[in-house]
Amino acid sequence: MAVCKVGELSTVTLPARAAPLRTLASTDHKRVAVGAGAVAFAFFIAGGVLALVMRSQLAADGGVVSQDTYNQLFTMHGSTMVYLFVVPVALAAGLYFVPLQVGAAAVAGPRMALAGLWLLVFGGLAMWAGFLTSGGAAAASWWGFDPLSDAIHSPGSGVELWIFGVVLATAGQMLWAGCVLVTALRCRAPGMTLMRMPVFTWSMVATCLLVVFAFPALIVALALLWAQRHFGGVLDGGLGAVDYQQLFWFYGHPVVYVMFFPFIGMVGEVVATFCGRRFFGHSAFILALLAFAGLSMTVWAHHMFTMGQVTNKYFALTSTALIVPAGIEYLDLLGTIWRGRLRFSAAFLFALGFIVQFLVGGLTGIVLASPPLDYGLNMSYFVVAHFHYTIFAGSAFGLFAGVYYWFPKVTGVLLRERLGKLHFLLMAIGTNLAFFPMFVLGAEGMTRRIADYPSSSGWQSLNELETVGAGVIALSILAFVVNVVVSLRARQAAGDDPWQGQTLEWATSSPPPRHNFHALPPIRSFAPLLDLREDSEDLLAGERAPA
Amino acid sequence: MRRAGIVLIAWGLWLGVLTALQAAFRSIRGPLGVHWIEAAMLGGAAGACLLAGLVLWALDARSGAVERPRAVATDSVATATLIAGFALVLLGAGFGLWLILIGAGVSALGLGGLVREALARRRHRGEAEAA
Numbered sequence: 001m002a003v004c005k006v007g008e009l010s011t012v013t014l015p016a017r018a019a020p021l022r023t024l025a026s027t028d029h030k031r032v033a034v035g036a037g038a039v040a041f042a043f044f045i046a047g048g049v050l051a052l053v054m055r056s057q058l059a060a061d062g063g064v065v066s067q068d069t070y071n072q073l074f075t076m077h078g079s080t081m082v083y084l085f086v087v088p089v090a091l092a093a094g095l096y097f098v099p100l101q102v103g104a105a106a107v108a109g110p111r112m113a114l115a116g117l118w119l120l121v122f123g124g125l126a127m128w129a130g131f132l133t134s135g136g137a138a139a140a141s142w143w144g145f146d147p148l149s150d151a152i153h154s155p156g157s158g159v160e161l162w163i164f165g166v167v168l169a170t171a172g173q174m175l176w177a178g179c180v181l182v183t184a185l186r187c188r189a190p191g192m193t194l195m196r197m198p199v200f201t202w203s204m205v206a207t208c209l210l211v212v213f214a215f216p217a218l219i220v221a222l223a224l225l226w227a228q229r230h231f232g233g234v235l236d237g238g239l240g241a242v243d244y245q246q247l248f249w250f251y252g253h254p255v256v257y258v259m260f261f262p263f264i265g266m267v268g269e270v271v272a273t274f275c276g277r278r279f280f281g282h283s284a285f286i287l288a289l290l291a292f293a294g295l296s297m298t299v300w301a302h303h304m305f306t307m308g309q310v311t312n313k314y315f316a317l318t319s320t321a322l323i324v325p326a327g328i329e330y331l332d333l334l335g336t337i338w339r340g341r342l343r344f345s346a347a348f349l350f351a352l353g354f355i356v357q358f359l360v361g362g363l364t365g366i367v368l369a370s371p372p373l374d375y376g377l378n379m380s381y382f383v384v385a386h387f388h389y390t391i392f393a394g395s396a397f398g399l400f401a402g403v404y405y406w407f408p409k410v411t412g413v414l415l416r417e418r419l420g421k422l423h424f425l426l427m428a429i430g431t432n433l434a435f436f437p438m439f440v441l442g443a444e445g446m447t448r449r450i451a452d453y454p455s456s457s458g459w460q461s462l463n464e465l466e467t468v469g470a471g472v473i474a475l476s477i478l479a480f481v482v483n484v485v486v487s488l489r490a491r492q493a494a495g496d497d498p499w500q501g502q503t504l505e506w507a508t509s510s511p512p513p514r515h516n517f518h519a520l521p522p523i524r525s526f527a528p529l530l531d532l533r534e535d536s537e538d539l540l541a542g543e544r545a546p547a
Numbered sequence: 548m549r550r551a552g553i554v555l556i557a558w559g560l561w562l563g564v565l566t567a568l569q570a571a572f573r574s575i576r577g578p579l580g581v582h583w584i585e586a587a588m589l590g591g592a593a594g595a596c597l598l599a600g601l602v603l604w605a606l607d608a609r610s611g612a613v614e615r616p617r618a619v620a621t622d623s624v625a626t627a628t629l630i631a632g633f634a635l636v637l638l639g640a641g642f643g644l645w646l647i648l649i650g651a652g653v654s655a656l657g658l659g660g661l662v663r664e665a666l667a668r669r670r671h672r673g674e675a676e677a678a
Contacts, residue, residue, distance in 0.1 A: 025622040106619050111626045111661075118627050122634035160641040168634055185551030185603070194554065209558055213592040226640070246584045290554075294561040298589060310582060314572040318565070514621070 025114065028514060029107035029179075032117050033096035034410065036176075039117070040089040043124055047080035048477065052470055055434075057451055059460075059467035070451035071139035072158070076128070078142030079162065083169045084124045086395060087255060090262040091116075091173055091211070093402060094180040094204035096410065100505035101201045103189025103523065105515040108182035112175040119172025127165030130158035138162030141449070143252060144225060146244045151229040159229070163222050170218055177211035180204050189504075191523035195286070198503040198526050199272075199279055202286045203265025206293040210254040210261075214297060218251035242309045249300035257296040259391055260358075261289065263398025264329060267351040270401045271333055273499050274348035275340025278527050281332040288332075292325035305371045306378050312371045319369030326362055330355070345499075346420025350401035353428055358394030361386055364439070382442025388435040397427070400480070407487075408494030412510040419483035426476035433469025437462040502527035552607060555600030562593035618668040618675075625660025632657050 026032065050073045057064040057073075065073065099107045107113050130137030135156025140149035144166075149159050184197065184205050197205075221244055228234040235244050272279040279285070298318040301310035333355055342348070364386040367373050377383060400423070407415050446459050453459055497506040506529055508517050524531050566589045635650025 025624045025627045027620055027623050027626075110619055111623050114623055114626045115630050118630040119634070122630065126634070126638060157641070161638075164634075164637050164641060168637065185554060186607075194550070205554065209555075209596070213562075213596055217588060243584055246582070246588065250588045290558055291561065294558060294565060297562060297592060298565045301585065311569065311572045311585060314569055 027110035027114050029095050029099055029110060029113055030410070030512065032107075032110075032113045033092045036088055036092035036095065036117050036120060039120055039124065040085045040092065043080050043084035044089075045477070046128070047077050047085060048474065050074075050077040050080070052474060055467040055470040058453075058463045065451065067451045068136070068139065071141075071449070072131075072137045074449055075138050075141050075162075076130070079127060079138070079166065080124075081391070082142055082255065082259070083166050084120070084127070086259045086391060086399075087173055088120050088169070088176075089399060090207065090259060090395075091176040091180065093262055093266065093399075093406075094207065095176055097406065097505055098180050098201050098204050099183050099187065100508065100512060100516055101198050101503050102184055102187065102192050103504050103517065103520050104183055104187040105517070106187075107179050108187050109175075109179040113179045116172035116175040116179070119168045119175070123165045123167070123169030123172065125165075126161050126168060129165075130161040133157040133161070143245075143248050144222070145248070146225055146228055146235045146241050149225060149229075150235075151232075160226075163226050167219055167222050170215055174211055174215050177208035177215075181208035181212060184208075189520055189523065192504075195283065196523060196526045196528075199268035199282065199285055200262070200265035200503075202289055203261045203268070206289040207258050207261045209293055210258050210296065214251050214254035217247045221247035221251070239309070242304075242307060245304055245307075246301065246310075249303045250297075253300040253303065254296055256387070256390065257293065259395050261293070263354065263395040263402070264333075264358075266402035266405070267354050267398045268333065268336070269501075269503065270347045270351040270405045271336050271340075272527070273405070273501050274343045274345055274351070275337050276343075276500070277336055277340045278502070278525075278530060279332070280335030280338075281328070282526055284328055285332045288325035288328035292322065292329070295322050295325065299369075302369055302374070305374045316369055316371050320366065322369075323362075323366060330359070345404065346415070346417055346424055347401050347404035347499075349421060349424045350397050350404060353397040353424065354394055354401060357389060357397060357428075357431065361389030361391075361394050364389065377442060379448055380442035381438040381446045381448060384448055385435050385438030385442060388438070393431045393435060397431075400424075400427070405499065406505075407484075408498050409505055409510050409512070411488065412491075412494055413487055414492045414494045414498060415487045416483050419479055419486065423476050423479040423483060426472055426479060430469045430472030430474075430476055434466050434473060435469070437466050497529070500529075500533070502530040504528060550604070550607065552600045552602075552604030555596050555603060557600075559593050559596030559598075559600055562589060562596060566590040566593050618672040620664055620668060623661075623664060625657050625664055627657075628660055629654055629657025 023031070023035075026035075053065065054070065054073050054077065057070060095107060095113055099105075128137070133156060135158050138144065138149075138154070138158045138161070140154050140159060140162075144159065144162065147153055181204075184201050185194075188197070224234050224244065224247070228236075228240075235241055268279055268285070295318055299315055299322065301312075301315045302319045304310045305312050305315070364382070368377060368383065368386060404415055404420050407413070441459055441462055444457075444459070446453060446457070453463075494510050496508065496510055498510075499506075503526075504517075504520065504523070505512070507521050521528050521532055566586060569586055569589070632650045632652070632654030635653060636647050637650075639645070639647030639650050
């Protein structure tokens with residue numbers, strides 16, 4: 001038994017069990033987060049393979065898979081990426097780094113965090129088990145709209161497994177969000193006031209608020225869908241299907257910001273560190289995040305403009321208003337870069353990629369926030385391009401910025417910079433080749449979710465280009481995997497603080513001990529390590545100054 | 548005293564303002580002037596957030612400045628077992644009573660394990676405080 005005291009937080013550790021059990025059932029937030037990240041990355045690879053098959057189908061102008069198989073592919077691709085990869089990996093990052101950034105010895109509710117990991121595992125396996133059933137996996141898209149997903153139009157076990165899988169994974173994410181939120185709000189070290197929390201921690205607070213208060217709507221919607229499939233009469237009638245959509249999108253749009261806020265937080269940390277500057281406009285950034293998170297709870301029905309059953313004007317107003325907090329956040333990022341001492345590491349390049357490419361996704365979102373324009377573009381490839389620019393070209397780049405930044409802290413090992421830059425280059429080329437032509441195809445009228453299109457449409461060459469782009473993205477991910485393997489085999493020790501970081505996670509060893517810190521530095525701002533460096537520089541300058 | 552509740556209270560109020568703004572758009576039918584579910588979902592989230600913030604505020608006001616030592620188990624096989632059982636029970640809703648019963652058995656094992664861990668935690672905390 002060991003007792004560890006950090007500030008006013010104390011923990012008692014129970015005797016350890018055998019190593020395999022420690023790995024599978026550890027309540028250490030760092031182990032849980034690494035496990036969740038590994039599971040999510042495995043699902044990312046699986047979802048990516050589905051995307052490559054879909055792209056092969058579209059490049060070949062039909063013939064690779066049937067329409068029914070194609071429906072399963074896009075359903076499972078979207079479901080995997082949203083429910084099993086981006087959201088879990090975003091929350092896993094919070095689970096690992098929020099306790100470290102606020103100086104806590106452990107996460108609040110460590111058992112709940114562990115439960116979240118296993119809910120993700122069982123949820124993902126249930127969802128993918130659909131491929132083993134006679135009718136195949138779910139094929140009613142990642143939103144599973146009724147009546148497309150009812151027992152008449154989607155018979156078989158695929159949709160059942162999809163419903164259970166999504167419920168399990170989502171329940172796990174809600175547990176994680178609760179743990180991270182309570183850690184940030186109630187487990188802070190002495191001196192770590194709310195306004196001294198770093199930007200990443202604040203971005204996780206905003207994220208977790210969305211998860212806790214929006215995600216229950218998805219579980220309610222899926223419970224109703226399950227009841228509709230088995231008993232009927234639940235979503236029948238004129239507005240039953242609309243009400244399902246209302247519930248689904250009450251989850252379905254906030255989840256987009258759950259897939260954005262953590263990554264802009266990561267990018268904020270990376271930019272501040274690699275520009276050697278204190279984060280610009282910290283307080284404004286926090287207020288913008290909270291306002292942004294609130295607004296993002298009010299825009300869900302812009303996905304339903306064309307139905308004529310929602311208050312279009314209200315949702316157009318709130319959707320357009322998002323540009324104000326988003327603009328403040330961008331201003332803060334650019335203000336941090338401005339006149340900074342830039343170090344073009346792989347992490348910083350990915351952060352720049354996020355800033356530029358997410359802008360494309362964000363600006364095209366303004367188009368879709370306008371009902372008259374949305375009437376023309378809804379269900380077209382323009383929408384597909386828009387959300388891939390936000391989620392892949394934006395958030396995935398933010399994620400890799402975070403991975404290259406924090407990998408040394410998690411493993412104690414530096415990733416290879418050259419391979420990292422190759423990864424960035426390939427991913428930037430592949431992403432823009434794969435997704436930019438979709439804007440053109442969408443504007444020309446190519447609709448989503450078609451396995452084939454008329455050869456007279458003139459869309460084949462752009463589709464072939466997109467498929468080449470998807471292949472280049474796959475190569476970039478291969479470069480990343482090679483980088484991780486090479487770096488872990490031929491280890492280059494990172495030390496505690498290889499980047500001259502500013503926040504508390506860099507004040508402990510790499511990887512951190514079980515209870516995170518042996519001692520904490522004084523916390524006087526949101527960048528306590530930068531304060532220490534500036535103090536020592538002032539001291540040195542004072543000693544050099546003539547008497 | 549920590550004032551963590553203020554984040555939830557402020558955010559809940561902001562959601563409340565945005566819910567009230569819906570009333571200004573009365574073009575769609577419904578008792579609240581908008582499609583009822585729109586107001587209910589957003590208003591419900593606002594109310595739940597406010598309530599959580601007030602509860603947190605009250606908890607923070609009651610707790611002292613110094614926290615008691617927290618006992619954290621290094622691992623919890625019982626938690627993983629309980630979740631496995633829960634997943635099987637849920638899947639059983641689609642695949643039959645047999646799976647629900649297996650899941651219930653596994654869940655019972657997990658719950659028993661949690662009770663055992665809770666007892667061990669209490670014992671170790673007592674020892675630590677005595678030391």
